[in-house]
Structure formats: structure tokens, C-alpha cells
Amino acid sequence: MSENTRLGEIAHARSGDKGNDANVGVVAYTRAGYEFLGNWLTEARVAEFLLPLRPREVRRYALPGILAYNFVAFGVLDGGASRSLRVDSQGKTLALALLEMPVPTPANIEEMRLQ
Amino acid sequence: MAVIRIGNGAGFWGDALDAPRLLAESTRLDYLTLEYLAELTMSILAHQRTRDPSAGFVTDFPIVLESLLPALKSQPALRIVTNAGGVNPPGCAARAAEILEAAGMGDVVLATVNGDDLLADLDVHLAAGETFANLETGAALSDVRNETVSANAYLGAAGIVEALDGGARIVVTGRVADASLTVGPAVHEFGWPSDDWDRLAAATVAGHLIECGAQASGGMYSDWHNDLPLADVGYPVAELAHDGSLIITKPEGTGGAVTTGTLAEQLVYEIGDPEHYLTPDVDADFSNVRLTEEAASRVRVTGAVGSVRPDSYKVSVAYRDGYMVSGTLVVCGRDAKRKAQRCGEIILERVRRAGFELARTNVECLGAGDSLPGVAPSGNDPWEVVLRISAHDPNREAVERLSRELAPLVTSGPPGVTGYTGGRPKPQPVLAYWPTTISRDRIAPVADVKTAREWLA
Numbered sequence: 304m305s306e307n308t309r310l311g312e313i314a315h316a317r318s319g320d321k322g323n324d325a326n327v328g329v330v331a332y333t334r335a336g337y338e339f340l341g342n343w344l345t346e347a348r349v350a351e352f353l354l355p356l357r358p359r360e361v362r363r364y365a366l367p368g369i370l371a372y373n374f375v376a377f378g379v380l381d382g383g384a385s386r387s388l389r390v391d392s393q394g395k396t397l398a399l400a401l402l403e404m405p406v407p408t409p410a411n412i413e414e415m416r417l418q
Numbered sequence: 419m420a421v422i423r424i425g426n427g428a429g430f431w432g433d434a435l436d437a438p439r440l441l442a443e444s445t446r447l448d449y450l451t452l453e454y455l456a457e458l459t460m461s462i463l464a465h466q467r468t469r470d471p472s473a474g475f476v477t478d479f480p481i482v483l484e485s486l487l488p489a490l491k492s493q494p495a496l497r498i499v500t501n502a503g504g505v506n507p508p509g510c511a512a513r514a515a516e517i518l519e520a521a522g523m524g525d526v527v528l529a530t531v532n533g534d535d536l537l538a539d540l541d542v543h544l545a546a547g548e549t550f551a552n553l554e555t556g557a558a559l560s561d562v563r564n565e566t567v568s569a570n571a572y573l574g575a576a577g578i579v580e581a582l583d584g585g586a587r588i589v590v591t592g593r594v595a596d597a598s599l600t601v602g603p604a605v606h607e608f609g610w611p612s613d614d615w616d617r618l619a620a621a622t623v624a625g626h627l628i629e630c631g632a633q634a635s636g637g638m639y640s641d642w643h644n645d646l647p648l649a650d651v652g653y654p655v656a657e658l659a660h661d662g663s664l665i666i667t668k669p670e671g672t673g674g675a676v677t678t679g680t681l682a683e684q685l686v687y688e689i690g691d692p693e694h695y696l697t698p699d700v701d702a703d704f705s706n707v708r709l710t711e712e713a714a715s716r717v718r719v720t721g722a723v724g725s726v727r728p729d730s731y732k733v734s735v736a737y738r739d740g741y742m743v744s745g746t747l748v749v750c751g752r753d754a755k756r757k758a759q760r761c762g763e764i765i766l767e768r769v770r771r772a773g774f775e776l777a778r779t780n781v782e783c784l785g786a787g788d789s790l791p792g793v794a795p796s797g798n799d800p801w802e803v804v805l806r807i808s809a810h811d812p813n814r815e816a817v818e819r820l821s822r823e824l825a826p827l828v829t830s831g832p833p834g835v836t837g838y839t840g841g842r843p844k845p846q847p848v849l850a851y852w853p854t855t856i857s858r859d860r861i862a863p864v865a866d867v868k869t870a871r872e873w874l875a
Contacts, residue, residue, distance in 0.1 A: 315640040315679065319688035322457070322554055322853050328686020330679070355792025366692050368708040368721050369682040375690055378554075381780075385458055385851040386739060388780035388808035391789045398640060400794045417641070 311402030313415040314340065318398035323383040325394030327401050330371040336415035337370035343406065349374050352404050353397075374401075422607050424600050424624070425655040428452040428500075429631030431459055431476050437631065438482050441653045442489040442496060445669035448607075451599040452482065452500035453629050460593055461736030461849035463504035464537070464568030474506035479590075480513050487521045490587075499578055499599050503590040505568060507532055508866070510590050515873035524871035529586035531577035533863040534593040536569040536733065536856065543860060550735060550854040559854065562737040567849055571731040571856055574698025576612075577863035578602025584867035593734070595697040600625030600656060608660045619702035619724030620662030622695065626704075627666055627684050627719065628654040634666060634684045635715075636674030647673035652715075664719040665712070678709040681717050685709075698731055698858075700724040731861055735852035740777070741817040741845040744808040745824045746784075748837025750801060755786040757832040758805040764831060765807055765823045774816035782806040804837070810848060817845040 310316075310329070313336040318327040329344065331337035350361040359378035366373060380394050381387040391397075409415065425447045427438030431454040442450055454476040467474030479502035490496060503510040507530035518526050536543060540563075544550070550559035550569075559566070570593035579602050581589045589602070604610070604621040612618075627634050634654040636646055652672025657665040668676050685707060689695055692704040706721040749758040762781030769776060782788040785803040787796025809820045821842045828835050 311640075315683065317638065317640065317683035317687050320457075321688060321690065322851055324554070324690075326686070326689060328683065328689070330682045330686065353793060356790070364690075364692050364705070366686065366705050366707070368706040369678075369685060371682060371686055373686050373689060373692055383851055384456075385461070385736070386742070386810060386848050388742070388744070388778060388810060389789075389791075390782055390784060390806055395638075396789055396794070400790050402640065403795050 306408045307405040308408045308412060309402065310404040310406050312412070313406070314402070316398035316402055318394050320380055320384060320393040323380050324375055324377045325379050325397050326373055326375045327398050328371055328373045329401065330369060331415070332417045333415050334370060335411055339409050339415060340372060344372060349401070352401065353379060421657050421659045422448045422603060423655055423657050424449040424451060424603055424628070425653060426451045426453060426628040426631055427653050428454055428482070429629065429633060430454060430456050431478060433631055435478060435481060436485070437653050439485040439489065441669065442486060442493070444672060445655060446493070447496055447655065449603040450496060450498050452479065452498065452502060453596050453599055454478065455501050455504065455593060457734060457851055458849070460505060460570050460734060461568050464736060465847065465849060467505050468567065472509050475504040475510035475513070476502040479510060480517055483514055483517050490523070497582070497587050499589045499602060501591045501594055501599060503530060503592045505535060505570070505592060507590050507592050511873050514588060514590065515870035518870035519874055524869065526587050526870050527585045527867060528588045528870050528873055529581035529584060529590070529865050529867040531573065531581055531589060531591040531594065531863060531865050533577065533861055534570045534573045536571060537566070540566065540569055543856065546860070548856055548860065550733065550856070553853040553855070559735065559852070562852065565737040565739070567736050567738060569733060569735045571733050571861050572698060573731070573861070573863045574598045575601040575605055577865050579605045581865035581867055582606035584865060586867050595699070596629040597622045597625030597697050598699055600628065601699050604658050613726070615700050615724030615726065617662040618700040619722040620664055621658060622697055622700055622702045623704060623707060623719060623722040624656040624658050624664050626695065627681055628656050630684065630687065632674060633687065634680060635668045635676050636680055639680050639683060641679055646675060649673060665716055666719060667716045676715040676717055678711055678717055681709050681719070696728050698727060700727050729858050730855040731858060733854045733856050735854060736849040737852060739848040739850035740810060740812040741814045742808065742810045742848050743817045743821045743843050743845045744806060745821055745843035746837065747805045747824055747827060747835055749803055749805050749835055751834035753799065754801055754803045754834065755783045755799050757834060758783045758803045761805050761827050761831050761835060762807050764827065765820065768823045769816070769820050772819050774813070774819050776809045776811045776816055776820065778810040780808045814845055821845065
């Protein structure tokens with residue numbers, strides 16, 4: 304059985320810009336969620352989710368002290384704040400969109416929600 | 419002094435004007451920092467300076483300083499450290515000095531920190547072998563040299579420390595790394611050696627967590643809920659000790675919240691590799707930072723470590739890159755999204771028929787998921803959408819033509835076009851961002867420390 308849940312059930316997030324690159328920090332609510340995301344929320348999956356924004360590359364970094372992964376998506380901001388033609392020129396809403404990403408519901412989902 | 423309390427009352431130019439005063443009046447602070455400079459701000463200020471040599475600093479700061487006069491009078495130990503100087507710290511200091519003198523505070527010592535502005539000596543640096551290669555594209559600065567309007571190094575804490583050691587009560591800098599506004603006071607108070615990397619890293623984490631103001635204390639928090647009071651959100655305060663131990667809190671009785679959740683989100687805000695958060699002060703490793711809630715809105719921050727600082731400064735260059743315009747219409751009724759898209763196509767076709775080929779254009783149907791095209795969930799076709807149409811072109815006339823084609827859609831487009839208010843949007847010069855670096859030994863930060871009265875002499 305592989306019903307989906309949304310990433311926002313097991314993590315919260317914040318995003319912002321550095322020039323033409325954006326980052327999204329994804330913070331798991333619990334250690335179980337962090338371990339699950341370590342296996343599941345790969346660079347490749349995030350890059351695929353962001354594909355319409357044509358990332359040049361997505362890199363993942365771990366912050367185990369706060370149960371977080373930081374994703375840097377290179378080249379996704381239409382030139383960055385100074386020349387982007389998009390309303391969200393700084394990628395501030397990217398985090399909220401990523402939290403809507405469908406995730407195959409883990410068996411121990413209850414251990415991953417905000418306690 | 420065992421512990422210093424540093425509050426940040428501004429996270430960007432445009433932040434709440436009352437926040438610094440409310441913060442200073444609602445809790446005891448040793449230092450109030452005010453951070454105003456986003457990546458783009460320096461280029462806008464540089465553009466203003468080309469029109470008026472006395473301009474080029476953050477004009478919100480004099481207004482804020484005026485509001486802080488009672489706090490400065492009643493709290494003799496309170497000091498202010500701000501990057502409001504922009505591309506003209508002496509101009510900013512002179513304006514601040516006028517305000518202080520008029521309030522009978524002409525004896526207050528006011529310092530500027532200079533040395534970040536590379537524009538005047540850019541060719542000297544180029545001749546000496548600096549290429550200022552673009553960190554994103556690798557291109558050499560010579561490609562856009564003639565269009566350059568500003569070039570600023572992100573200085574570290576050294577100039578601020580020099581100013582505070584010299585007795586300054588108010589320190590006005592140009593471009594410095596945001597976290598250095600906090601590191602400066604810590605080094606001044608605690609006398610940490612410049613290679614005490616772990617403590618510099620702890621102060622850098624403190625600065626990073628408070629630099630965006632209310633983003634640390636409930637603003638932007640993705641676990642937003644209706645019961646989190648934000649109208650009176652408290653701005654963050656760092657309690658930093660000599661040994662580098664750190665608590666982030668906010669004034670009692672204010673809205674918002676400082677929790678492990680709000681701080682975790684702020685820790686990852688606009689960072690790259692968390693093992694190497696680079697500033698001119700230290701190469702800080704955030705990856706093992708831990709957050710522990712000790713009491714309501716009191717969170718202990720541990721685990722930051724540091725290593726030797728980079729041997730170059732980050733530099734932000736801005737160059738003229740044509741013109742941009744952006745305008746909106748509201749499109750209502752059945753098929754709102756499809757009609758809005760068609761409106762966009764009609765506008766662009768009319769611009770073409772007028773003889774202009776726009777280099778870059780974008781049509782967004784806001785309300786239908788276009789804020790992140792293809793990524794944001796779009797839902798069903800809404801009854802109304804905001805059509806936002808934008809263009810970028812070297813030719814100002816071409817961009818201006820687009821702005822003239824919005825209003826006619828009300829009478830000559832599909833039904834349901836409304837919301838045309840405020841006149842034609844005005845084309846703006848694009849000052850594009852060019853991130854680069856310069857060798858550390860080519861920069862000499864220097865503080866200029868004088869009383870307000872001396873600044874006016």
C-alpha cells in the first residue's frame with residue numbers, strides 16, 4: 304500500500320535567495336522523520352520536483368543538530384532579485400511549495416508528526 | 419561584563435519603523451543593531467548617489483534615530499550599530515549628528531566604518547590582477563566594467579570593534595557581513611583574539627539568527643497558526659556570554675514566539691553549505707548547532723564551531739543592465755485564467771506591432787499557481803486572477819511601450835478586465851547583481867570616530 308502524504312506532515316521549511324540560487328531548509332519535526340527524509344528526500348527527488356524552474360543542480364547538506372536538510376537549487380530564480388521578472392523573485396515561497404510535495408506515507412508516520 | 423544583550427530592530431530597509439524604539443523601550447539592551455542592506459540595496463543607493471552626492475544612505479535611519487532619542491537619554495549604556503551608511507556612511511553620520519545636536523546630545527560619539535566601497539579604485543584593483551570574476555558564471559568583470567555603478571566588499575567586525583574601542587556610542591557602517599554587526603560588539607566587550615574561531619562562530623550564529631528581525635520570533639514561520647499573535651511581534655534579542663554561550667529571546671509581553679522551530683527555520687535561512695558559513699570573521703560550522711528551549715521564548719543555542727577565516731572578501735558589484743517594467747490587471751469571471759493569459763498575449767502582440775521586440779517577458783496569472791510556475795499547486799480555475807506582465811529590455815522605449823498597453827485592455831480585451839489603477843507602471847533601470855571576491859590584503863577597513871558636534875564642524 305503506498306498512499307501519499309505531504310512533506311508538510313513531517314517537516315517545516317524556509318526558503319530564500321542568494322543571487323540566482325535559492326535554498327530551502329527542510330526541518331523534520333522528529334528524529335524518525337529526519338531519518339526517513341535522509342533516505343527519501345534526495346537531491347534527485349527535489350531536483351525533479353523543481354524541474355519546471357530548470358535547476359542547474361540541486362545539492363543537499365545535513366544539519367543533524369536541528370534535524371534538517373538544506374537544499375540549494377542553483378539557477379532557479381530567473382536571474383535573481385535584480386533582474387527576475389517573477390513576482391516571487393527571491394524564492395520566498397519555494398519552501399511552502401516543497402511542503403506540498405507528495406511523499407509515500409511511511410509506516411511509522413505517527414512518530415514523524417509534530418508531537 | 420559576563421553577558422551582553424544585543425537586540426536587532428531592523429531586518430531590511432522597509433522594515434517596521436517603530437520596531438527599534440519598541441524593542442529598546444521594552445527590554446534592557448547593551449546594543450541595538452539595525453540591519454538594512456539586502457543584496458540589491460547598495461546598487462539602489464549607488465544609483466541615488468549618482469544623482470545627489472549627499473545621498474546614498476538609508477533614509478529610514480534618521481527617522482528611527484529620532485524615535486530612539488528618549489531611549490538613548492534614559493539608557494546611557496545603550497549603543498547602536500547599523501549598516502545604514504550604505505554607500506555614504508559619512509553622509510549618514512552627518513545627518514545623525516544633526517539630529518543628536520538638535521536634541522542636545524552633541525557630545526555623543528558617532529563613528530563611521532569605511533573601506534568597503536571599491537568603486538573609485540576598481541581600475542587600480544583590476545590593474546593589480548583582481549579579475550572580479552562572477553561567482554555564478556565565471557565571466558570577467560571587464561564584460562560589464564563600463565556599466566558598473568557600485569562595488570562593495572562585505573567587511574567583517576574589525577572596523578566596528580575599532581569604532582567601539584574608540585568610544586563610539588553609535589556606529590554607522592557601509593557594507594558589512596550582516597552577522598558582523600553582532601560579532602563587532604561581542605569582540606569589543608569580550609576582547610576575543612581574532613583567531614578564537616569557536617567564539618567568533620558562536621557570535622556569528624547569534625548575528626545570523628537575529629539579522630532578519632522578526633523572522634526569528636514568529637514571522638515567516640511555516641507552522642503559522644491563527645493563535646500566534648504577530649501584530650505586536652517582539653524582535654529578537656541575543657544574550658551572548660564571554661565563553662560564547664548563547665540564548666535567543668524576545669522582550670516580555672510582546673507577540674510572536676522564539677522557539678526551537680522558529681530558530682531552526684532561521685538558522686537555515688539563505689545559507690549554502692552549513693559546514694562553511696563564511697564571513698570575513700570566521701568560517702563557521704552550523705551543521706551541529708543544537709537548539710534547546712529553556713523557558714517560554716528562551717532558546718539556548720549550542721554547538722557552533724569555527725575555523726580560520728577566508729583569505730578573501732565577498733564583493734557585490736552592480737551594473738546597469740537595461741530597463742524593466744511590471745504591471746498588473748485583474749481579470750474576473752468564467753475562464754479567468756485563460757482570459758488573463760490571452761490578455762498577456764494581446765499586450766505582447768500589440769508591443770510587437772508597434773515595432774518593438776522585447777528581450778525578456780513574463781506573463782503570470784496570480785491566483786492560479788503562477789507564483790512558482792509548474793511547482794506551486796494551482797487548484798481549480800479561479801473566478802479572478804491578477805494578471806502580472808513584466809518585461810526587460812536594453813531599450814527603455816520598448817519597455818515603456820508595454821506599460822502603455824495595459825489600460826487599453828479594459829475596453830479592448832476579453833470581458834472582466836478591471837483593477838487598472840495608479841497609472842502606467844514606470845520603467846525602472848535594472849541594476850544587476852554580480853557576486854565576486856577580492857583578496858583580503860587589498861582592503862583596509864577604517865573607523866572614523868568623532869562627537870556629533872565634530873561631525874557638524
